Amino acid sequence: MNRRLRSLVAGVLLAALPAGAHHSFAMFDFTKVVTIQGTVKEFQWTNPHVVLWVNVAGKDPQKPDVWWLEMTSPGNLTRGGWSRKVLNAGDKVEVDLNPLRNGSLGGALIKVKNETTGQTFSTDLRAMEKPGLQ
Amino acid sequence: MVRQAVVVLALGVPWSGGAQDHGTQPAEINAPPTAQDWAALAKLPDWSGNWTPFISDQNRRIQADPVPWRPEVAEQVAALVAEEHAGRPKGLFVDCLPEGMPSWMLISHNAMEFLFTPGRVTILGEMDGNRLRRIYTDGRPHPPDPDPTFHGHSIGRWEGQTLVVDTVGVLPESYLAVSEAVGIPNNGEMHVVERFHLVEKDVLRDDLEITAPRILTRIWKTTRIWFRQRARKYEIVEGVCLQGFYAERKDERGNAVFVPIPHADGNPVPQSVRSSP
Numbered sequence: 001m002n003r004r005l006r007s008l009v010a011g012v013l014l015a016a017l018p019a020g021a022h023h024s025f026a027m028f029d030f031t032k033v034v035t036i037q038g039t040v041k042e043f044q045w046t047n048p049h050v051v052l053w054v055n056v057a058g059k060d061p062q063k064p065d066v067w068w069l070e071m072t073s074p075g076n077l078t079r080g081g082w083s084r085k086v087l088n089a090g091d092k093v094e095v096d097l098n099p100l101r102n103g104s105l106g107g108a109l110i111k112v113k114n115e116t117t118g119q120t121f122s123t124d125l126r127a128m129e130k131p132g133l134q
Numbered sequence: 135m136v137r138q139a140v141v142v143l144a145l146g147v148p149w150s151g152g153a154q155d156h157g158t159q160p161a162e163i164n165a166p167p168t169a170q171d172w173a174a175l176a177k178l179p180d181w182s183g184n185w186t187p188f189i190s191d192q193n194r195r196i197q198a199d200p201v202p203w204r205p206e207v208a209e210q211v212a213a214l215v216a217e218e219h220a221g222r223p224k225g226l227f228v229d230c231l232p233e234g235m236p237s238w239m240l241i242s243h244n245a246m247e248f249l250f251t252p253g254r255v256t257i258l259g260e261m262d263g264n265r266l267r268r269i270y271t272d273g274r275p276h277p278p279d280p281d282p283t284f285h286g287h288s289i290g291r292w293e294g295q296t297l298v299v300d301t302v303g304v305l306p307e308s309y310l311a312v313s314e315a316v317g318i319p320n321n322g323e324m325h326v327v328e329r330f331h332l333v334e335k336d337v338l339r340d341d342l343e344i345t346a347p348r349i350l351t352r353i354w355k356t357t358r359i360w361f362r363q364r365a366r367k368y369e370i371v372e373g374v375c376l377q378g379f380y381a382e383r384k385d386e387r388g389n390a391v392f393v394p395i396p397h398a399d400g401n402p403v404p405q406s407v408r409s410s411p
Contacts, residue, residue, distance in 0.1 A: 024223030024315035046378040048230070048261060051402055068402050075244060075260045075371045079186070079363070101221040106402075125243070126190055131336030131361040133368070 025070075028098040028108040036067055040091040045084035047073050052109060054093060069097055069109035071123045079128060082121050091116040164272070167252035174252070179295045179331075181248040184368045185338055185360035189243055192358065196312045199356040207318055207349045214316045223315035228397075230375035232262040234284030234308035235301055236326050236344055239358055241311050245370050246360070255290055255297060260373035269299050276302050284308050286326070296331040310346055321348035336362035 038056035050071045055064035071077060074084070087093065092115040097107030111122045203211050214224055227233055233242060244260035253272030259265040269290040280287040280303030287303040304324050311317025325345040333339045337359055344354045380392035395402050 024218055024225070024313060026218045026221050026223040026315060029221065042381070044378070044381065046380075047373045048375050048378050051378070070402075073244060073261065073373065075373060078371060079245075079368050129186075129188055129190060129361065131334075131363065133363055133365065 025108055027101055029101045030098050030108075032099055033096055033110065034099045034107060035094060035096050037092075037094045038064070038067070040087050040089050040093055041066060042089055043084065043087040045074055047075075050074055050077055050082075052087060052093075052095070052112065054095060056105075065105055067095075067097075068106045069095055069112075070106070071109045072125060076125055077121075077123070079133075080121070080123065080125065086117075086119060086121060087112065087114055088116075162274075164253065171252035175250050178250055178292065181250070181332075181338065183336075183362045183364045184245045184247055184370055185362055186245045186368070187242055188359045188361060192241060195356055195358070199354070201310070201312060201354050202351045203318070204349055204351055210318060211316060218313065218315040225315065226309055226311055226317050227314055230263075230379075232265060232284040232308075233311070235267070235286050235304050236342060237309050237311040237317065238262070238265060238267075238285075239328070239340055239342060240356070241313060244373065245363075245368070247370055255299075258370065260370050261375060263374050263376070264372060269297075271297075276300070282306070286324075293329075296329050299326075299328040299330065301326040301328070306348075310344065310349060318349050320346045323347055333359070338362070 036054060036056050038054040041053040041055045044051040044053065050073065052069040052071070054067045054069065056067055058065035094113045094115060096110040096112075098110060099107040109123055111120060113120045201211075217224055232238070238259065242259065242261065246257050246259035249256040249258065253270065255269040255271055257267040257269070265285075267285050267288060269288040271290045271292065273291075274289060276287050276289060282303050282305040284305055286301040288299050288301045290297050290299040292298075302325050304320060304326070306322035306324075307319050308324075309317035310320050310324075323346070327343040327345075329341040331339055338361075340358045340360075342354075342356050342358065344350070344356075346354075377392075379395055379397055381395050383391055383393045385391045
């Protein structure tokens with residue numbers, strides 16, 4: 001699986017800033033969007049931040065790169081339609097993320113498409129800032 | 135003295151020299167609530183449901199109601215802001231200690247709920263190991279010298295449909311934070327007055343007045359708002375902050391166990407970086 005890198009301008013993307021409960025998300029570069037394709041290694045449904053670990057094919061065919069993608073809390077994601085079962089080890093995924101500024105293999109997850117189930121989930125809490133949502 | 139000893143002995147309590155020191159302060163008892171006390175709750179406003187903070191409004195308020203930091207504190211704040219803007223945020227809460235007061239009200243991204251019982255309002259929230267505030271509405275005063283805690287000692291009273299909450303006794307180490315990366319310990323003597331009230335059917339407002347003489351030049355007045363959700367899928371879930379530091383694994387005997395995940399600055403360290411330093 002290939003890794004595609006895309007850089008986009010900031011403006012629109014800041015609106016999609018994930019909600020960090022206990023730390024700032026400033027170590028992520030919100031002016032860049034990176035898209036990776038890979039296989040779910042583990043979906044860690046924990047506070048204060050849910051983490052998705054993804055195996056992505058790298059230079060070494062025997063050893064994939066392992067990316068970690070951080071998002072907000074289980075409670076907030078649940079309200080966005082997520083659950084701990086929407087991503088499972090082995091699922092093929094395409095993830096849009098704001099990468100770490102330091103170049104490590106990690107980022108803030110913007111959107112994930114589970115190609116195994118066909119479902120897509122995003123982390124935009126601000127889109128839900130109104131009462132009476134069903 | 136003789137009379138006291140006779141009384142104590144008559145009650146069948148072994149007399150000792152220290153016994154006469156007891157009983158001078160009658161124990162303060164929380165009387166069992168009456169049917170009338172429970173019925174009185176029905177007259178309070180309806181704050182049931184789940185209340186989620188307006189995160190975008192939190193950000194707006196920081197600009198609209200600038201914090202009156204003392205000059206020497208403002209320098210520290212400027213340095214923290216610069217670090218955050220440079221992509222090197224200081225993790226104020228990555229140790230998973232509670233955000234505490236007033237930061238929970240100011241910066242949390244997580245929902246909360248209210249419980250009304252006779253003599254008390256309880257706020258429960260997600261995160262921080264299931265955070266809560268106990269607000270005594272039974273007319274008691276603050277203790278003269280409360281043990282400092284992250285959420286302090288809170289007493290409240292109803293002024294019509296508004297709950298007025300007065301909080302003292304917050305740990306000096308507890309931050310006055312404007313983001314997860316920018317905040318200063320209140321350093322003691324902090325006093326917070328809040329006025330919670332509905333501004334629309336499903337919008338709750340908290341007008342805060344924060345006095346923190348060690349770090350502020352004057353009372354900081356600001357406001358936070360929450361919106362109500364009633365759908366069950368929005369209900370608050372357990373929030374154990376430290377859980378994110380552990381992976382769910384099996385030990386050699388097949389027991390389900392938590393295994394620490396290496397973290398730096400509150401984030402898991404990517405394995406590919408770990409394996410090839």
